[in-house]
Amino acid sequence: MTAPSPGRAYSVPPEDACEREHLRSVRPPGWHNPEPADRYGLVVVGAGTAGQVAANAAAALGAKVALVEHGLFGGNCLNIGCVPSKSIIRTSRLYAEMRNAEQYGVQMPDDIRVDFAAVMRRMRGIRARISRAQSVRRMVAANVDVFFGDARFTGADSLTVDGSRLRFRKALIATGARPDTPSIPGLAEAGYFTNETVFNLTEAPRRLLVIGGGPLGCEMAQAFCRLGVRTIIAQERPLFLPREERDAAQILADSFARDGMEVRLNARAVSVRVEGGEKLVDLVTDDYRSTVAVDAILTGTGRVPNVDGLNLESAGVSYDNTTGVHVDDFLRTDNHRIYAAGDACLVDKFNHTAEASARIAVRNALQSGRERVHDLVIPWCTYTDPEIAHVGLYVRQALERKIPVKTFTVPMHDVDRAITDDDEMGFVKIHVREGTDHILGATIVARHAGEMINEITLAMVAGAGLSAIARTIHSYGTQAEAIKLAADAYERTRAASGHSSFLQRWMGR
Ligand SMILES: Cc1cc2nc3c(=O)[nH]c(=O)nc-3n(C[C@H](O)[C@H](O)[C@H](O)COP(=O)(O)OP(=O)(O)OC[C@H]3O[C@@H](n4cnc5c(N)ncnc54)[C@H](O)[C@@H]3O)c2cc1C
Numbered sequence: 001m002t003a004p005s006p007g008r009a010y011s012v013p014p015e016d017a018c019e020r021e022h023l024r025s026v027r028p029p030g031w032h033n034p035e036p037a038d039r040y041g042l043v044v045v046g047a048g049t050a051g052q053v054a055a056n057a058a059a060a061l062g063a064k065v066a067l068v069e070h071g072l073f074g075g076n077c078l079n080i081g082c083v084p085s086k087s088i089i090r091t092s093r094l095y096a097e098m099r100n101a102e103q104y105g106v107q108m109p110d111d112i113r114v115d116f117a118a119v120m121r122r123m124r125g126i127r128a129r130i131s132r133a134q135s136v137r138r139m140v141a142a143n144v145d146v147f148f149g150d151a152r153f154t155g156a157d158s159l160t161v162d163g164s165r166l167r168f169r170k171a172l173i174a175t176g177a178r179p180d181t182p183s184i185p186g187l188a189e190a191g192y193f194t195n196e197t198v199f200n201l202t203e204a205p206r207r208l209l210v211i212g213g214g215p216l217g218c219e220m221a222q223a224f225c226r227l228g229v230r231t232i233i234a235q236e237r238p239l240f241l242p243r244e245e246r247d248a249a250q251i252l253a254d255s256f257a258r259d260g261m262e263v264r265l266n267a268r269a270v271s272v273r274v275e276g277g278e279k280l281v282d283l284v285t286d287d288y289r290s291t292v293a294v295d296a297i298l299t300g301t302g303r304v305p306n307v308d309g310l311n312l313e314s315a316g317v318s319y320d321n322t323t324g325v326h327v328d329d330f331l332r333t334d335n336h337r338i339y340a341a342g343d344a345c346l347v348d349k350f351n352h353t354a355e356a357s358a359r360i361a362v363r364n365a366l367q368s369g370r371e372r373v374h375d376l377v378i379p380w381c382t383y384t385d386p387e388i389a390h391v392g393l394y395v396r397q398a399l400e401r402k403i404p405v406k407t408f409t410v411p412m413h414d415v416d417r418a419i420t421d422d423d424e425m426g427f428v429k430i431h432v433r434e435g436t437d438h439i440l441g442a443t444i445v446a447r448h449a450g451e452m453i454n455e456i457t458l459a460m461v462a463g464a465g466l467s468a469i470a471r472t473i474h475s476y477g478t479q480a481e482a483i484k485l486a487a488d489a490y491e492r493t494r495a496a497s498g499h500s501s502f503l504q505r506w507m508g509r
Helices: 017-026 049-060 075-080 082-099 116-134 136-141 215-226 246-259 351-366 395-400 416-420 449-462 466-471 481-506
Strands: 040-045 065-069 144-148 151-155 158-161 164-173 177-179 207-211 230-235 262-265 267-275 278-285 288-294 296-299 303-305 338-340 380-382 387-392 405-411 427-433 439-446
Touching (some): 017 075, 017 136, 040 351, 049 065, 049 075, 049 144, 049 164, 049 351, 065 164, 075 082, 075 116, 082 116, 082 215, 116 136, 136 144, 207 215, 207 288, 215 230, 215 246, 215 296, 215 380, 230 267, 246 262, 246 387, 246 439, 262 278, 338 351, 387 449, 395 405, 395 439, 405 481, 416 481, 439 449, 449 466, 466 481
Parallel strands (some): 040 065, 040 164, 065 144, 164 338, 207 296, 230 262
Antiparallel strands (some): 151 158, 267 278, 278 288, 380 387, 387 439, 405 427, 427 439
């Protein structure tokens, strides 16, 4: 493993053929910035998902576009987020299944083992391949002027990058977010990983402490645990994924325990020190203090928007360091020329929201659109095993808004395909406005919850209720049949109430 040094800059990616291809796509060596145009129709700051989608969309509309990036094209998702994490999760699932192969009637040799360097090489290969679609070359071919360097606003309609001044009619801030590191005494000195550095590992740590039980912490802790790393996860709150429904989070805690992960809930890391080459981390649970000894620490305690260093004051754009750039429902900042999209301004920090918000911002900025971000129906998923996906309202949110709720729940152990696959952990829960089939929201906990939630999202966007889902033929032998079973349950209640009122009328009551 790369030798630990103080602070975050703790490891660098191995310089192999995959990495060279990846870099050629996302930050070509020897790049020279072009001569800027007199004035751009749109200057986009940040070439992550939001920035790239916006630049492409604006160029397709015929606007003269500049795209400024100070790191790597593709931003978080491609380089240090979704793509590398999902690649590793795939291997960790495979290995977990191989260890359980006997349960499926397959004998495995005793010595199956993870080649961690090969796992990470596979991940780098996948990243290099996906980077081709998000490359600088493609952006230039789409007629976008690409600038590498730090963007800094110099007024209401201009910014500088690497000594060049870019004037604009409209600009989009798409600078994303970065890991929020907890201020734990001794952590920086001991050295730790974040998602910015952990994917550079070539050798697995023997023992890992993951601090934080949100989506990132949970996904990574389970993946490392399943890859054979002795993993402890410490979460300050009583349950993982605090945003999700309690029963969903409880299933996750059970699944972690089954994987052999040491789960510390209600546990706060309060100090770190290094002794004899080990990192000793003090955890406090209520009044009880304990110490864990590990070889590496990964923090996953939230993300903060990248707003500093942009000199937003000079552009008249207000922001704060925790919520990001202030925007209205049309994604417009205080400066009517400047919009924002993605993690830099949104509460829901997902790749698909970055993409959707970028499209809205471009239409509103360049085509005088009036599209509202609040109209978006946004699903999300945590890619643990089982996956936990959600869309729309939670029951508590519906009740806060005084909307009467009726919930239809189907446990996965009632679904034939989940039984045949041994994927019985979880449920489908669909919330409707009481007395109607109007879907308010849904939570799915299942092996493929991330795929399944899209059906509910489509129904919500199309205004189709549970009756329409009940009328829709679902292929037999899919786990998504759980959704149809929930809809059938709704139909039965409707039939029952219709039938009883008919009976009541018939009996003259
Ligand atoms: C480990 C991990 C796993 C994730 N998994 C998923 C997932 O499975 N599904 C999902 O939907 N989401 C996932 N996400 C979230 C997803 O990656 C982000 O929501 C998405 O990348 C946001 O896109 P963005 O364009 O807003 O920002 P980013 O992708 O962060 O892009 C912002 C870009 O702006 C650049 N920049 C910043 N400041 C400046 C400046 N001053 N000048 C020039 N350039 C600048 C940055 O270098 C960066 O390239 C994950 C995130 C992490 C960390």
